[in-house]
Amino acid sequence: MLVLFVCTANRLRSPTAAALFRDWPGIEALSAGTDPAAPRPLTRELVARADVIFAMEAHHRERIRRKFKNRPPDDRIITLHIPDAFERDQPELIVLLEQRVTPRLRSLLRV
Numbered sequence: 001m002l003v004l005f006v007c008t009a010n011r012l013r014s015p016t017a018a019a020l021f022r023d024w025p026g027i028e029a030l031s032a033g034t035d036p037a038a039p040r041p042l043t044r045e046l047v048a049r050a051d052v053i054f055a056m057e058a059h060h061r062e063r064i065r066r067k068f069k070n071r072p073p074d075d076r077i078i079t080l081h082i083p084d085a086f087e088r089d090q091p092e093l094i095v096l097l098e099q100r101v102t103p104r105l106r107s108l109l110r111v
Helices: 014-019 043-047 058-067 091-109
Strands: 002-007 028-033 054-055 078-079
Touching: 002 014, 002 043, 002 058, 014 028, 014 091, 054 058, 054 091, 058 078
Parallel strands: 002 028, 002 054, 054 078
Antiparallel strands: none
């Protein structure tokens, strides 16, 4: 299952999330940014390949829904409501990601 984490710059939140969930069995975790200058910009191909997308904020989710027609169903584009207020790998960010992503992944994987 390809799990895509999306934030704006793909430098702090989404790479932290991808690294955190990368070793889960059955998961391929990637990250991307909505900014064209991001190290891995969000592309049509990434969105089309994703089985589920975790958007850090509502505006990321809405941008995906508006811009990409070939995307997962709306119930598989999940807003985490994690603001751009954290550094990469910050412990508080990791706790939030674990709390908000883990239950969803377990449900999707039926673990």
